Structures are given as C-alpha cells and as structure tokens.
Amino acid sequence: MLTKTNYSDWALLMKVKLRARSLWTAIEKGGETAKEAWEVIATMRIGDDRVKKTSAQNFRRQFDAATFKEGEAVEDYALRLNSMASTLTTLGDKVEETQVVEKIIRSVPQRFRQIVVVITMLLDVSTLTVADLTGRLKAAEDAFEKPPSAMHHDGKLYLTEEEWDARRRKRDAKKTGGGGSSNVTHRGGHGCGRGRGRGSDKGLSSGGLTGNSSRPSGAECRRCGKLGYWARGCRSKPKKE
Incomplete structure (x- = not known):
C-alpha cells in the first residue's frame, strides 16, 4: 500500500x-x-x-x-x-x-x-x-564459528563427561591407595586399643600388675622407683618413715 x-x-x-x-x-x-x-x-x-x-x-x-x-x-x-x-x-x-x-x-x-x-x-x-x-x-x-566454551556466562565451569570420569577415577585411586591402608591401620589400632583397654581396666581394678602391653613403658613408679607402671598400679607397700 x-x-x-x-x-x-x-x-x-x-x-x-x-x-x-x-x-x-x-x-x-x-x-x-x-x-x-x-x-x-x-x-x-x-x-x-x-x-x-x-x-x-x-x-x-x-x-x-x-x-x-x-x-x-x-x-x-x-x-x-x-x-x-x-x-x-x-x-x-x-x-x-x-x-x-x-x-x-x-x-x-x-x-x-x-x-x-x-x-x-x-x-x-x-x-x-x-x-x-x-x-x-x-x-x-x-x-568458522567458535565452539561453545566450557565456561558458562555466570562464571561456572561445566566439564564434559570424559573430564568427570577422569576426576572420578583419580578420586577412587586415592581412596584405594593411601586412604585404604590408613583405614586398615586405623581399624587394627582401634581393635587393639579396645583389647588393651579391657585388660588394663581389669588389671587396675584388681589392684595388681598384668603383662598387658598397654602400660606405659617409660613411666616410673613414684612409690617403688621401678619402670613400667604408675604408682596407682604398684603392689609395693608404702615405706614407713
């Protein structure tokens, strides 16, 4: 028109x-x-x-x-x-x-x-x-158009599926390597600790010494002067002045 x-x-x-x-x-x-x-x-x-x-x-x-x-x-x-x-x-x-x-x-x-x-x-x-x-x-x-960038417009990084898989494998390898051995050691130590604790508690509650390795090897009894236990576990009678 x-x-x-x-x-x-x-x-x-x-x-x-x-x-x-x-x-x-x-x-x-x-x-x-x-x-x-x-x-x-x-x-x-x-x-x-x-x-x-x-x-x-x-x-x-x-x-x-x-x-x-x-x-x-x-x-x-x-x-x-x-x-x-x-x-x-x-x-x-x-x-x-x-x-x-x-x-x-x-x-x-x-x-x-x-x-x-x-x-x-x-x-x-x-x-x-x-x-x-x-x-x-x-x-x-x-x-010649540029491929889409991995960086989103808000600044967050978006990874591809292959990159996520690589990160996951790396994380799993760390867990099964150094992380796994530390867990075993921790469990073993924890178990021994429980055993020692029970034996030590029993020995101390009876008022005598036991052969349990949980006693401090470097400790010195203030009552008798011997090494290997504390004064509260000593069988020696206190000396009269």
Missing part, C-alpha cells in the same frame, strides 16, 4: 507487477494519460527536481556512512544497503550493484576481514553479486 514515506518500495513493487502483466510499456513509452498519472504520483511523493536532489544527497551520505550495527547479520546489512541503493536510484542517483558489493567489502567488521581478503584475491569483485557475496560471508561465518 502506498503511503507518504514508502514510495520507493511501492514503485519498485508496482513496476515488477506491471512488467509481469506486460503493462509497463503503457507507462514507460506510450499511453500519455497513464504516463502522466505515474509522473504526478512520483512528484507528489518525491517532490520536484530540487527536492529530489536534496533527498538524494541525504541518502547518499547515509549510504556512504553505513556500517554494521552491533549484532547485525550479514543478510540484514545487505538488505539495508540494497534498500538505500533502491531509494537513491529512484531519486535519480543510480547505484550499481557493484557499488553495493564494494560497500559491503569495505565496511565488514573485523571478524570478516580475513574472509574478505581471500574473496578479493580469488574472485573478480566487478562480477560479484550482492547475493553471492552475502552467501559466502554467511557460509564462512558458520564454518
């Missing part, structure tokens, strides 16, 4: 439709009434020559200054440039497809620089179409 701001796109669409129905010649070459009506519409929507020239200059500056927007896809950028070129052509400043191709090559972001160098070295830019260039850039971008 024709509006106050979309004449360029509307005119291009109508031109395609009229050509498909073999009616464009009535506007371009013959049929003065139809031709005049077309020119009237164009003048109403675009303006006279001075207005067209001013608009063309503004669009040309926009076209020359156009760059990739942050996060913009290759196809979207090419479509935006093509729309500007179509508007400039309608305003009388014709833009060839080669100019659009060269503009894309000059303004690609850093991630496409190496790809563009290869394209310009191996292909003839003068015969390259916008669709062909866009397709090559998109294919290269998909082919």
Whole structure:
C-alpha cells in the first residue's frame, strides 16, 4: 500500500507487477494519460527536481556512512544497503550493484576481514553479486564459528563427561591407595586399643600388675622407683618413715 514515506518500495513493487502483466510499456513509452498519472504520483511523493536532489544527497551520505550495527547479520546489512541503493536510484542517483558489493567489502567488521581478503584475491569483485557475496560471508561465518566454551556466562565451569570420569577415577585411586591402608591401620589400632583397654581396666581394678602391653613403658613408679607402671598400679607397700 502506498503511503507518504514508502514510495520507493511501492514503485519498485508496482513496476515488477506491471512488467509481469506486460503493462509497463503503457507507462514507460506510450499511453500519455497513464504516463502522466505515474509522473504526478512520483512528484507528489518525491517532490520536484530540487527536492529530489536534496533527498538524494541525504541518502547518499547515509549510504556512504553505513556500517554494521552491533549484532547485525550479514543478510540484514545487505538488505539495508540494497534498500538505500533502491531509494537513491529512484531519486535519480543510480547505484550499481557493484557499488553495493564494494560497500559491503569495505565496511565488514573485523571478524570478516580475513574472509574478505581471500574473496578479493580469488574472485573478480566487478562480477560479484550482492547475493553471492552475502552467501559466502554467511557460509564462512558458520564454518568458522567458535565452539561453545566450557565456561558458562555466570562464571561456572561445566566439564564434559570424559573430564568427570577422569576426576572420578583419580578420586577412587586415592581412596584405594593411601586412604585404604590408613583405614586398615586405623581399624587394627582401634581393635587393639579396645583389647588393651579391657585388660588394663581389669588389671587396675584388681589392684595388681598384668603383662598387658598397654602400660606405659617409660613411666616410673613414684612409690617403688621401678619402670613400667604408675604408682596407682604398684603392689609395693608404702615405706614407713
């Protein structure tokens, strides 16, 4: 639908439709009434020559200054440039497809620089179409896309299944190695401790000495002066003063 701001796109669409129905010649070459009506519409929507020239200059500056927007896809950028070129052509400043191709090559972001160098070295830019260039850039971008990082956006590390298995095997090896022997020693020592405890308690409760090895070997009895037990386990009677 024709509006106050979309004449360029509307005119291009109508031109395609009229050509498909073999009616464009009535506007371009013959049929003065139809031709005049077309020119009237164009003048109403675009303006006279001075207005067209001013608009063309503004669009040309926009076209020359156009760059990739942050996060913009290759196809979207090419479509935006093509729309500007179509508007400039309608305003009388014709833009060839080669100019659009060269503009894309000059303004690609850093991630496409190496790809563009290869394209310009191996292909003839003068015969390259916008669709062909866009397709090559998109294919290269998909082919050389970086693999997903193991580091999540929140800073947490996500390991692969193989890395988890390696960590699990390493942990199990530590348990069955040094950790296992320490457990055996601990259990054995604990059992002996219980045995010694019972024997020692029995010996001490009867008031006599036993051959249990739980007695402190370096202890000295303060009552009789002998080594191997404490004074409370000594059988010697205290000496009278």
